[in-house]
């Protein structure tokens with residue numbers, strides 16, 4: 001696996017809206033409460049019954065897992081928030 005998605009990139013308005021809709025549906029991760037693309041970083045180990053149902057979840061202790069790939073509701077930009085015009089002026093002319 002050499003092509004990682006760009007974690008830490010700012011969300012596009014479309015992505016933010018989509019994720020907000022998922023939170024509104026209560027569709028956040030049941031383990032950490034956020035939304036992430038990959039498997040839950042908070043979960044250290046999953047144990048399954050032979051019939052495929054989840055038997056046990058082992059979590060990393062607090063402070064031992066990174067939530068860098070998790071999106072939290074409070075991190076989402078507001079639905080009607082205007083983007084501040086700052087940053088790239090130095091690159092012009």
Ligand SMILES: [Zn+2]
Nearest residue numbers: 029031032040
């Ligand atoms: Zn999670």
